[in-house]
Amino acid sequence: MYGCMKTQLTPTSRPQRRPGKRSRSLLAATVGAAAVVALAAGCASDDDDDNTGTTTAAASVPSMIETSRAEQPTVSAEDTSALVEQSAQTTRLMQSAHIELKVDDQVRGLPVRSVKGDLTSNPAPAAQGEGTFRINNEDVDVTFIVADGQLFTQNDGSTEYKSLGEASKIYDPAIILDRERGLANLIANVKAPESEGTETINGVEAQKVSGTVDAQVLDPIFPTQGEGKFSGNLPVTLYIDAKAPYNLVKLTITVDSGEINLTTSEWQKEVSISAP
Known part of the structure; x- marks a missing residue:
């Protein structure tokens, strides 16, 4: 007591x-x-x-509001640790976004090559769009829907979706908005973040921050296996909107064989996704 x-x-x-x-x-x-x-x-x-x-960087992070992205506090762009922490919090509260994921052809071990579509976590995790997934050891271009944890795909020339079972067994883009394992967790676990100035991404002035992240943190979003399995600490670059609420505009992961680039936009837009 x-x-x-x-x-x-x-x-x-x-x-x-x-x-x-x-x-x-x-x-x-x-x-x-x-x-x-x-x-x-x-x-x-x-x-x-x-x-x-408490470290100086952590102490400089303002108190964070758990319920509303619109009411997140303002941080100084010069305080890199605070900026990254606030971006992680903003992403954790994100309920929808448009994403574009591109994986260099030389990067192996991933079950996905590209994704372009919309994500939502409300009322349940879901995703829809177009992409190139690795299915039965082949890269297949599909239109996809993830709903109720199931992956539905429609191949070129087809008018009907077919279920491929659990999305997590192939690739589940909806995991990106997962509060505990998704993009917010990745941002929060970036080590030794350092500011590298600003850069304009898709018309947004963004603070460029470099650091590293453990491969285990990446695994839920970018699951790898075989000879291409990620390990150790990998270089990452975050591009964070210079204005509140500090959305993550772009993420770049660098490996020996190339890059993985994930861009986000249209944050909090209305998205409605259901199983076909």
């Missing part, structure tokens, strides 16, 4: 004369008051320790 109580009272020396009833009452009251003071001091000390242990 009293998790912050660390201070112990030091017993007082035994008085030479046994106190009377009135003296005992006063003594009990005094000790009780001392205990309250000690408890308050202990809690204050704990708070001071927590503040001391």
